[in-house]
Amino acid sequence: MKKLILIFIAAVFIGCSSTGVQVTFDDEKSNAIKAAYDGYLANDYSWAETLYSPDIAVHINNVDAIDLDANVAGLASHHELFSNISMSHPSGGDAFVQTTNYNDDTGIWSNAWFIWKGTGKVTGVTIEVPCHVAYQWNDEGQITQTWLFSDQAPLLAEVNAAQAVAE
Amino acid sequence: MKKIILIFITSLFIGCSPTGVQVTFDDENSNTIREHLQHYVDGDIDSMMSIIADDAEIYINSQESVSASDVRAIHELEHSIFNGISTSWSQEEGGNDIGAWVESTNYPAGPANEPASVTQAWFTWNGTSSSTGDSLSIPVHVVYSWNNENQVQTIYQFFDSINATAVIEASLAATSE
Numbered sequence: 024m025k026k027l028i029l030i031f032i033a034a035v036f037i038g039c040s041s042t043g044v045q046v047t048f049d050d051e052k053s054n055a056i057k058a059a060y061d062g063y064l065a066n067d068y069s070w071a072e073t074l075y076s077p078d079i080a081v082h083i084n085n086v087d088a089i090d091l092d093a094n095v096a097g098l099a100s101h102h103e104l105f106s107n108i109s110m111s112h113p114s115g116g117d118a119f120v121q122t123t124n125y126n127d128d129t130g131i132w133s134n135a136w137f138i139w140k141g142t143g144k145v146t147g148v149t150i151e152v153p154c155h156v157a158y159q160w161n162d163e164g165q166i167t168q169t170w171l172f173s174d175q176a177p178l179l180a181e182v183n184a185a186q187a188v189a190e
Numbered sequence: 191m192k193k194i195i196l197i198f199i200t201s202l203f204i205g206c207s208p209t210g211v212q213v214t215f216d217d218e219n220s221n222t223i224r225e226h227l228q229h230y231v232d233g234d235i236d237s238m239m240s241i242i243a244d245d246a247e248i249y250i251n252s253q254e255s256v257s258a259s260d261v262r263a264i265h266e267l268e269h270s271i272f273n274g275i276s277t278s279w280s281q282e283e284g285g286n287d288i289g290a291w292v293e294s295t296n297y298p299a300g301p302a303n304e305p306a307s308v309t310q311a312w313f314t315w316n317g318t319s320s321s322t323g324d325s326l327s328i329p330v331h332v333v334y335s336w337n338n339e340n341q342v343q344t345i346y347q348f349f350d351s352i353n354a355t356a357v358i359e360a361s362l363a364a365t366s367e
Contacts, residue, residue, distance in 0.1 A: 046211035046295070084350035086314055086327050113253065123213065129281065138253065153251060155331045155348040157312070170312075172331040172348035174251035179352060 043126045052133050052160060053120040060110055060118055060135075066102045068095045076165040083171050094169075104181050105141030113138055113153075131160040139173070143181040145188050150177040210298040219294040219309045223334055227290055227311065231276055233269045235262055243341040250347045261345075271361045272317030272326075279313045289313065309334045315349070321364040324357045 047053065059070045071091060080088035083097065101108060110118045118137035125131070135156045142149040154173040161167040214220060222241055229238035239262050242248075247255035250264075269275065280287045290313035297306040311332045318325040330349040337343035 042212075042214055044213035046209055046213060048209060082329065084329055086329060121211075151253060153249065153253065153346070153348060157331075170329060172329055173350065174348075174352075175350045176352050176355070 045124045045126065047122050047124075048120070050122050052122045052131065052164075056120050056133050056135060056158060057117060060137075063098055064108060064110065066099060068098065071095050074166055076161055076163070076167045079166060080168040081171075082169065084173065084175060088168070101141065101178075104144060104178070104185055106144055107149075108139070108141040110137040110139055110154075112136070133158040133160070133166075143184065145184040146181055148181070150181070152177055212296040214294050214296075215292070217294050218340075219307065219334075219336060220292045223292050223294075223309045223311055224290070227277055227292075227313070230265060233275070235265050235269070238265065241342050242345070243337060243339070243343050246341075246343055246345065248345040248347070251349065251351060267358075268317070271319055271321070271358055273320045275315075275317040277313040277315060277330075278327075307336045309336070319357050319361045321361045322357065324360065326353055326357055328354060 055070075055074055059074055062068060062070045071094075075091050075094075077091065079091050079094075081090065081094040082088050083094075089097070112119050118135050120133060120135045122131065122133040135154075135158075137154055139152045139154050140149065152173050154171065156172070157170045158166045159168045226238055226241055229235070239258060242258045242261075244258060246258045248258065248261050249255050250261075277290050278287050279289060279291045290311045292309065292311045294307070294309040297303065297308070299305045311330075311334075313330055315328045315330050316326065328349050330347065332348070333344075333346040334342045335344040335346075
């Protein structure tokens with residue numbers, strides 16, 4: 024009987040990741056981010072105050088962070104500058120989102136990879152920007168910091184063109 | 191007796207990741223990438239590039255790849271322009287700087303994908319132009335995909351190039367004057 028218990032205890036540890044890290048894809052947090060992306064594509068940000076912690080730190084390719092309101096304003100500005108905005112996986116389908124529970128002080132992070140695509144309303148140029156976003160969750164189930172990694176140069180070209188037209 | 195067996199079988203499944211994805215930190219691939227990054231910081235581009243397959247595809251903020259030789263030239267240019275190149279990463283602001291967060295992930299085969307072995311790095315790239323004195327700190331994410339010969343076959347780099355391009359152009363202009 025004791026041997027049997029030992030065998031099963033061993034099986035529990037052998038069968039699991041030795042680091043205790045769990046990666047999931049179709050979980051509540053990953054799906055919440057995908058739903059937020061659907062909202063963004065519809066220029067709807069009603070998800071933001073629920074999904075984001077009030078004191079969220081949003082890092083847009085920068086070690087210095089902006090707050091929730093500035094982030095939403097920035098996202099909305101995409102729709103002023105671009106039409107036909109989409110976010111897709113390079114091999115097709117929606118953005119790829121996974122959630123990693125480190126089961127230690129690192130906490131829970133969701134990571135997304137996608138190709139952001141849009142057509143400039145001034146230039147008519149369609150740009151495709153590979154993007155990665157990392158989201159850290161707090162114990163209350165809200166996102167407390169995000170980090171965007173992507174090249175803003177193609178977007179800046181459209182911003183400059185729009186400003187030139189406005190002047 | 192049957193109940194005990196049932197409990198342990200249940201615990202087996204509850205205690206494990208249902209996706210079969212394995213994440214490791216102190217494994218060979220992760221440590222190789224840490225060395226790779228350190229070689230880059232040290233300006234030892236030959237050692238840095240030694241783990242990259244000759245026919246590697248390297249995607250720098252783009253869906254079109256460049257070659258390993260192109261990337262070698264880019265890194266050599268960076269070291270000719272910037273002093274004090276370093277990478278930094280800490281869990282929280284002001285926390286212990288470990289240089290870069292590096293982890294490796296093995297994805298099992300799925301209905302629509304082959305098994306994959308990747309190592310990922312997150313860090314802030316730091317450097318100061320030796321000619322203009324401009325300092326840069328740029329968040330960077332890199333995904334390394336391994337082939338069966340334990341070489342990096344594909345690299346995906348994500349970062350904002352705007353400030354780096356501006357400083358590089360200003361530095362080249364300053365040195366040509």
